[in-house]
Amino acid sequence: MKGQVNISKATIDRLPLYFRTLRLAQDEGIDIISSDELGRRLGITPEQIRKDLASFGQFGKKGVGYYVNELKRNVGEILGLNNHWNIAVVGIGHLGAALANYQNFVTLGFNLVALFDQDPNVIGTTVNHVKVEDIRDMKKIVKERNIHIGIIAVPAAFAQGVADKLVDAGVKGIWNFAPIKMEVPETMHIVNEDLSIGLSSLSYHITRK
Amino acid sequence: MKGQVNISKATIDRLPLYFRTLRLAQDEGIDIISSDELGRRLGITPEQIRKDLASFGQFGKKGVGYYVNELKRNVGEILGLNNHWNIAVVGIGHLGAALANYQNFVTLGFNLVALFDQDPNVIGTTVNHVKVEDIRDMKKIVKERNIHIGIIAVPAAFAQGVADKLVDAGVKGIWNFAPIKMEVPETMHIVNEDLSIGLSSLSYHITRK
DNA sequence: TAGATTGTTAATCGATTAACAATC
DNA sequence: TAGATTGTTAATCGATTAACAATC
Numbered sequence A, B: 001m002k003g004q005v006n007i008s009k010a011t012i013d014r015l016p017l018y019f020r021t022l023r024l025a026q027d028e029g030i031d032i033i034s035s036d037e038l039g040r041r042l043g044i045t046p047e048q049i050r051k052d053l054a055s056f057g058q059f060g061k062k063g064v065g066y067y068v069n070e071l072k073r074n075v076g077e078i079l080g081l082n083n084h085w086n087i088a089v090v091g092i093g094h095l096g097a098a099l100a101n102y103q104n105f106v107t108l109g110f111n112l113v114a115l116f117d118q119d120p121n122v123i124g125t126t127v128n129h130v131k132v133e134d135i136r137d138m139k140k141i142v143k144e145r146n147i148h149i150g151i152i153a154v155p156a157a158f159a160q161g162v163a164d165k166l167v168d169a170g171v172k173g174i175w176n177f178a179p180i181k182m183e184v185p186e187t188m189h190i191v192n193e194d195l196s197i198g199l200s201s202l203s204y205h206i207t208r209k
Numbered sequence C, D: 001t002a003g004a005t006t007g008t009t010a011a012t013c014g015a016t017t018a019a020c021a022a023t024c
Helices: A009-027 A035-042 A046-054 A068-079 A094-100 A103-107 A135-144 A156-169 A195-207 B009-027 B035-042 B046-054 B068-079 B094-100 B103-107 B135-145 B156-169 B195-207
Strands: A065-067 A086-090 A111-117 A130-134 A149-152 A173-176 A189-192 B065-067 B086-090 B111-117 B130-134 B149-152 B173-176 B189-192
Touching: A009 A035, A009 A046, A009 A068, A009 B195, A035 A046, A035 A065, A065 A068, A068 B195, A086 A094, A086 A135, A094 A111, A094 B094, A103 B195, A111 A135, A130 A135, A135 A156, A149 A156, A149 B195, A156 A173, A173 B195, A189 B195, A195 B009, A195 B068, A195 B103, A195 B149, A195 B173, A195 B189, B009 B035, B009 B046, B009 B068, B035 B046, B035 B065, B065 B068, B086 B094, B086 B135, B094 B111, B111 B135, B130 B135, B135 B156, B149 B156, B156 B173
Parallel strands: A086 A111, A086 A149, A111 A130, A149 A173, A173 A189, B086 B111, B086 B149, B111 B130, B149 B173, B173 B189
Antiparallel strands: none
């Protein structure tokens, strides 16, 4: 891997797509894949793919292509998926339960190790074989189970409070589904997933057809 | 509104954020808001906000700011939210059920009018006061209820088939949660929501800390 | 009027696309 | 060797930031 300066957000967001496509190619028993074929499968230009990959190192063979197993391993390593991060979902409503059941996370190597809620009626129930625990025990459990990532799936009004607790508990990153701007320390990594954006932009486009 | 040429995707994706923040400001009883204050609330520079808005028209008053009600109405119109699109969710598993219950869509003016599944055990049940119907009746129901947007929440293996059915049924747009590249006619608007990207990019960043 | 704030133009920064030498 | 395909540099395109005139 190079100095890795100046990797664009767009590039990083494409890496998971490469990873998934390589996994599928692997399942198909394909040994070698070209940037052309990868691009065809993803709807991305081959130049873009070569550029993205080249910013992390030389993973291909000129005149040949990329070895699927090797490239998948490399992309997985770049994304840090081999760390097998421990994750916890906070807020076990409809969305939280859906996330707790999301199988693609398993495929990516994440381990769901805890679920938290506030509601006594929800605490003690089990979702996807994981017990829902009291949010008041979060700090203790985050330490005990070495939880790296907290997923916020509570209503907007409670999200900042949950973020504060996650930061205090010492997670490395937060994946936030609440539609608000969070205040977290500069050093904390946070990714916001705002489902309103996708649907609204779809509305924008169909309005103009 | 101007000719509206060359509106960037980034700009369109920020409009829903402006809309939401304006709604909240409205709830607080705020009449006038500056790009500075909007920017502070959203973590976006005021220049960016003014530029975004200015690409659709002149909504502000120099030396004063933006009238909250008026700007919200305008942004809503730009996004086409006043069309009150009828939406349907296909695939009522954990994620589909969560989407069917997502209250923020109501806030944005979308109407959930149908749910579809294949599984006889799911068909006939009710989620968020809407009955789950047989996916085989999709075309008829899409016509009858004038469904504009189909939301795909089925496993990846079935997603292309569902997309084909939605296209055939005549929806205007598709919001796709299955992690695959869909093949749809050029004229069909499709927005892909890939939850793996957010979590993977978080993994990338915390790996490098 | 003086102060505040928009809308717009110009400058910069960043990302994608094109082209092609290197090489398997 | 000839053909194929990567990796990299240069050119283009697009988006953000800076600056400031217009004006409320």
